[in-house]
Amino acid sequence: xxxxxxxxxxxxxxxxxxxxxxxxxxxxxxxxxxxxxxxxxxxxxxxxxxxxxxxxxxxxxxxxxxxxxxxxxxxxxxxxxxxxxxxxxxxxxxxxxxxxxxxxxxx
Numbered sequence: 001x002x003x004x005x006x007x008x009x010x011x012x013x014x015x016x017x018x019x020x021x022x023x024x025x026x027x028x029x030x031x032x033x034x035x036x037x038x039x040x041x042x043x044x045x046x047x048x049x050x051x052x053x054x055x056x057x058x059x060x061x062x063x064x065x066x067x068x069x070x071x072x073x074x075x076x077x078x079x080x081x082x083x084x085x086x087x088x089x090x091x092x093x094x095x096x097x098x099x100x101x102x103x104x105x106x107x
Contacts, residue, residue, distance in 0.1 A: 027063070045100070 034056050041052045073082045 038049060038052050041047065042049050045052075070082060070086075
């Protein structure tokens with residue numbers, strides 16, 4: 001069935017689905033491949049394993065816990081503004097992670 005002017009309303013969903021899939025691929029690798037990086041991270045950053053694992057723990061909690069809040073924000077402000085803000089925050093996070101040099105534990 002076609003909408004006004006012969007447009008197909010389902011056709012506009014494909015770019016959104018593709019963009020969401022790419023976004024999930026960029027984020028989900030941290031959850032599923034984390035154990036591959038823990039050894040290298042502990043060695044290169046001279047960090048204890050528990051400090052590295054806490055980073056993943058906070059990431060998973062934040063990712064899961066923020067879904068209701070993000071859904072509310074999407075309903076209130078629209079998906080374009082929320083995704084744009086989220087993109088900026090992710091970019092700042094990746095850039096900030098690039099400046100991380102080491103973890104230290106006071107003993």
